[in-house]
Structure formats: structure tokens, C-alpha cells
Amino acid sequence: MTGTADLSAHPLRVAVIIGSTRDGRFGPRVASWFTEQAADSHPDLDLDVIDLAEADLPLTMSGFGRPRPAAVEDLAPRLAGADAFVVVTPEYNHSFPAALKNAVDWYSAEWRNKPVAFVSYGGLSGGLRAVQHLRQVFIELQAVPIRDSVSFHEYWGQFAEDGSWPRPAEARDRAVRSLLDQLTWMGATLRGGRTTLAASAVRA
Template sequence: MSSSTAPTTTIDRLRIAVIIGSTRPGRAGKPIADWFLTQTRSRTDIEVDLIDLADARLPVVLADNDDGSLPAEVTAVGERLAAADGFVVVTPEYNHGYPAALKNAIDWFYDEWSAKPVAFVSYGGAAKGIRAVEQLRQVFAEVHATTTRDGVSIDLGHTDRLGWPSSPGVDGAAKLMLDQLTWWSRALRTARAEHPYVAAA
């Protein structure tokens, strides 16, 4: 039985944070994230927390406070990331890379990412954001997150009037990615509970 149809309880449900990585006005990331949320609604095994970095307004300069205090915006996002069992990052490709706002959001945190899975919904031109994703795999490895093999890659030349992807197979790609993400999310949640993860000496 697939994870999307297996019976679950409220306690068993996984918390997945969907992060919109672009903060540009008029960005394609918001309608693409809206489309992706529709792909999660039929699933009984997850609940979704949408984190829009445009709303989060994380400072662009990392704090170095002697008292260990953090800006309120950072604390608020950090609590949501810490509560998540896994992540879906919705990212564009800017100049063959990922957006600065997304890197800033990753760099503000460490333990919140560690020993958790990350999947990607990328978008762009002909490359569909794949180059940004391959770079992000290296970044997330450094904070001890693990990334799923399969993701969703969207050509912005094939979207409908709402800005939602319209290419054949994109819904199936989202299901496959979610199946992998929930498997890793559950496995790593169990492992963290039984054996606390040590990221660095």
C-alpha cells in the first residue's frame, strides 16, 4: 500500500514545511507553490506549513550577538523549521543558481535542518531550475540534511493562466517526490527519536 493511501492518525501525520525561496515582486514561485499545495490535499499522511520567505523578512546580515539572542523574525521561522519532519523547497534558477534570499534562510539555521529530508520543486527556462537544485544539494549536505533523488522541475513556458505548471507528467512527478519525502521523513523522525543526531564534534 502506498504512503498516500495508508491509514494514519493525527499523531502519525508528518509535518512538511513548504518554503517559497524567491522574494521578488511578481515571482512565479507563489503560484507554483499554490499548485503544489493542491498536490498534497488528498494525502492523509502529511500536514503542510507554508513558509513564504517574502513574508518572513529574515535579516540579510547574520547576527553575532554575545548573549545568543536572535531577531524575532529568525526565532519565528526557526520554530516552524524545528517542528517540521521534512521540507519542500520551491526555488527558481537565477543566473544558473539559486536566489540569495534562500541561501540566507538556510544559513540562519543549522540544527533545524539536520537529519531531515529536503525535496525540491524548481522552475525556470529550458533547464527548469535543475542547476539551482544541484547546487542546493551541496548546501543542504553541509547542514546535515539529506535530499531526495526525485523532484519536480517546471518549464515556465508551460504554465496556465494561473501560473500553474501544465506539462504532462508534472502531477505524477509531484506524487513520486512526496512518496520519497514522506518515507525519508518518517524514517529519520524515528531515527532521531531513538538516537539523537550529532551533526559535528
């Protein structure tokens, strides 16, 4: 699949979410690698890296009908303005981090009718069990998970100290391009659908 939409006039806005907040985490390095790959192969994308460690979202949820905390409101426009999402996640105990679930649960409409892709890292599984759980959560929120994902198995041996790619990895490079092609096509298609729905609602 290739991205067929002309995005030159209206670039697709893609939020890249770093899902780990743990001290010494590897997530920012993976996110940096991914955004470099995306910028090289799909320069028409407008990338926005959202680090949950910097967002500092509270763990105590507001009651229904009550105002959301300031940190939640501050992040909301960046999520609402995104046309697509890429979630960078490790695997903790066969699932994804609690901080990532907390971030997902604070929002609802911001995810709706938008594609979500996953870049994971872990041990032998490469974080794929975390991705499987995330797919279920995002489907419940009416988001659209992308089939292809990118995973780093035993990630500690995959990167050099400076974050550079230490050896050829043609298969993973192809996987990144495929993921981005799917995300671009689906993002543009769903953006058009959301525009049509909004116009219909105004006419009604």
C-alpha cells in the same frame, strides 16, 4: 517507493518553503499547485507554507554566541517542528536566490536529519542547476536531499493566468507522486531515528 508508515496518528509535518522574494515572482503559484497536488495524493501530510517574502529575515548575520533577531526566532519553531521540507526555487544565474541562501544559513539544527525535496522552475533548465547547488548546501547541514525532484521548464508557458494546469501533464503528475512517496517514507523513517537518538541521549 511508497510511504509505508502509518501517519494517521502522527501526521508528517512538511514545510513548503517559497524561496523567491522578488517582486512579481512566480514561486507562490508553483507552491500553490504543489500543495494542492500533495493534499490530493497524500492527505495524511500536514503542510505548512513558509513564504520567505513574509518572513523578512535580515541579511546581517548575528555574531557567534549572540541572540538571533526576532524575525529569525519567529520562524525557527516552524522549521524545527517540521519533519520534512520542500523547497520551491527559481534559478538565478545558474543557482538559487540569495534570499533562500540567507534563510538556510540562519539555521542549523532545524534542518538536521530531515529530508528535503525540491520543486524548481526556470528556462530551458527548469531550475535544475539551482537544485544541484541546494543539494550540496543541505548535505553540509546534515539534511537528506531526496533524489527525485519536480521541475518546470519555461514555466511561463506551463500555467494558465488563474494558476490552473492548462494541459494534461501525466509525466509531471507521476513525478510529484514519486517525490511525495519518497519524502513521506524518508520523513517518517528519519523522524523515528531522531526520536531514538533523543531517547538515547536522555538515558546517557
